[in-house]
Amino acid sequence: MIVLMHQRDGTVHDGIRTSRFSLKGCIDCHAVKGADGKPVTIASGDHFCRTCHDYAAVRIDCFECHASRPESAGASAGSASFPGREHDGAALAQYLRSVGR
Amino acid sequence: MSCGSKCATGCAGGTGRGCAGAGRDRIDEERRSFMRGAAASVMSLGAGVTLYAFDADPAAAREPGEKVTAKNRWGLLIDVSKCADGCSKCVTACQDENGWRDTGHPETDAQWIRTLTVKNxxxxxxxxxxxxxxxxxxxxxxxxxxxxxxxxxxxxxxLVDKHTCIGCRYCMMACPYKARSFIHEPLQDQKPYAPRGKGTVESCTLCVHRVDSGRIPACVEACNDTAGGAMLFGDLNDPSSEIAKRVTALRTTRIRADLGTDPGVYYRNI
Structure with a gap:
C-alpha cells in the first residue's frame, strides 16, 4: 500500500500514467470472472483485492471511487474463480497463485 | 434550455451584476503572488532543464513517464456565436466520458459542465x-x-485529489464560477479513468486522462464532430498553437477577469 500511495501521487499530481503507476492497470489484469463469465465487482467476495483483505478483516475503500472491474466486460479478465468462501490460508494461497500473473 | 438551479444567482452569467471593483481585487492578487514567491522560484529551476522543444501536437509534448511541467498551459477558446440555442452536445459528451449524470435531484446532482442562457x-x-x-x-x-x-x-x-479531499466544500463556496459539485450518494460502476465517489468534491478535469495521452477533451471533440465547432483546445504557452494565435489576434473575454483568477478558458463573442 505504501508503494501504491506513492504511485497515486505520481498519477494524480504529475500526470504519469504508465502501467506501473496505474490502479486501472492492476484491475485490468487481476479481474476475476464470476459465474456469468463477466468480471466481478468489489461487491463479490471473489474479487481479487477482497480475498486477502477479507481474510485480514480489513475493509478497503479504494473502490468507493475507483472502478473495481475493467470497463469492457471480459477485456483481459482472468479466468480464475475463487474455490470457496471458507477463506482458509491454503485455499487463499492457491487461489492467488492461479490469478496472480 | 435553462441553466438550472446552480446558476440561479447569475454570479458567472456575465451580466455584470454584482461585479466587485477591479481596484480592490488587485490587492488580493498581489497578496497571492507574494505568498507564492518561494514556490515559484523552485518551478523556474525545473523549467530550465526541460529537454524537448515546443510542439503544436499535444501528443508529442511529453513522454508518458514524464511529469507534467509548466511548459504547457492547457486552455480552451469557446466561440459563443457558434453555440446553437438548445445545443448541449458538450454536456452529454462529458457525461458519457466521465460517468456523471442527472439522477432527478437538480439541487445536488453533479454538474461538470452546463449550458447557461444569458439574457440582456x-x-x-x-x-x-x-x-x-x-x-x-x-x-x-x-x-x-x-x-x-x-x-x-x-x-x-x-483538479481535486480525492484521496485527500475531506468533503468540506470550501472550494465550492470559493469558486466564482460555481464549477464544483459534491457527491452525496454512493456510486457504482464509475469509469475506470474517472474515479469519483461519495463525500468528495469534483469538477471538470479538462479530461486530464485524455490530455495525458495526447487527446483532446471529450466536449471539444463532440463539439467539433457533431455541433458547431465552437470549442478549441490547446496549449496557451505555445506561440505556434492555434489557440495561442487566436487568443493573441482576436478579441476574447474571460469571465469575471476582474477577480484576477487568470482563467484558462477564453470566450469569444460574449
Whole structure:
C-alpha cells in the first residue's frame, strides 16, 4: 500500500500514467470472472483485492471511487474463480497463485 | 434550455451584476503572488532543464513517464456565436466520458459542465454558452482548501485529489464560477479513468486522462464532430498553437477577469 500511495501521487499530481503507476492497470489484469463469465465487482467476495483483505478483516475503500472491474466486460479478465468462501490460508494461497500473473 | 438551479444567482452569467471593483481585487492578487514567491522560484529551476522543444501536437509534448511541467498551459477558446440555442452536445459528451449524470435531484446532482442562457434585460436578446471549471492560474478553490486536495497541476489543470479531499466544500463556496459539485450518494460502476465517489468534491478535469495521452477533451471533440465547432483546445504557452494565435489576434473575454483568477478558458463573442 505504501508503494501504491506513492504511485497515486505520481498519477494524480504529475500526470504519469504508465502501467506501473496505474490502479486501472492492476484491475485490468487481476479481474476475476464470476459465474456469468463477466468480471466481478468489489461487491463479490471473489474479487481479487477482497480475498486477502477479507481474510485480514480489513475493509478497503479504494473502490468507493475507483472502478473495481475493467470497463469492457471480459477485456483481459482472468479466468480464475475463487474455490470457496471458507477463506482458509491454503485455499487463499492457491487461489492467488492461479490469478496472480 | 435553462441553466438550472446552480446558476440561479447569475454570479458567472456575465451580466455584470454584482461585479466587485477591479481596484480592490488587485490587492488580493498581489497578496497571492507574494505568498507564492518561494514556490515559484523552485518551478523556474525545473523549467530550465526541460529537454524537448515546443510542439503544436499535444501528443508529442511529453513522454508518458514524464511529469507534467509548466511548459504547457492547457486552455480552451469557446466561440459563443457558434453555440446553437438548445445545443448541449458538450454536456452529454462529458457525461458519457466521465460517468456523471442527472439522477432527478437538480439541487445536488453533479454538474461538470452546463449550458447557461444569458439574457440582456434591456432588449431580451439571449445567447448560450458552456460553463465549466475555468482552470484558473490563480484558483480560489486551491487557496481555500484546508487539506491541499484542491490543486493546480503544473500544466494549469485544476483538479481535486480525492484521496485527500475531506468533503468540506470550501472550494465550492470559493469558486466564482460555481464549477464544483459534491457527491452525496454512493456510486457504482464509475469509469475506470474517472474515479469519483461519495463525500468528495469534483469538477471538470479538462479530461486530464485524455490530455495525458495526447487527446483532446471529450466536449471539444463532440463539439467539433457533431455541433458547431465552437470549442478549441490547446496549449496557451505555445506561440505556434492555434489557440495561442487566436487568443493573441482576436478579441476574447474571460469571465469575471476582474477577480484576477487568470482563467484558462477564453470566450469569444460574449
Amino acid at each position: 434585460p434591456n432588449n431580451g436578446a439571449t445567447f448560450s454558452l458552456p460553463m465549466m471549471c475555468q482552470h484558473c492560474a490563480n484558483p480560489p478553490c486551491v487557496d481555500v482548501c484546508p487539506t491541499g486536495a484542491s490543486f493546480k497541476r503544473a500544466d494549469g489543470i485544476v
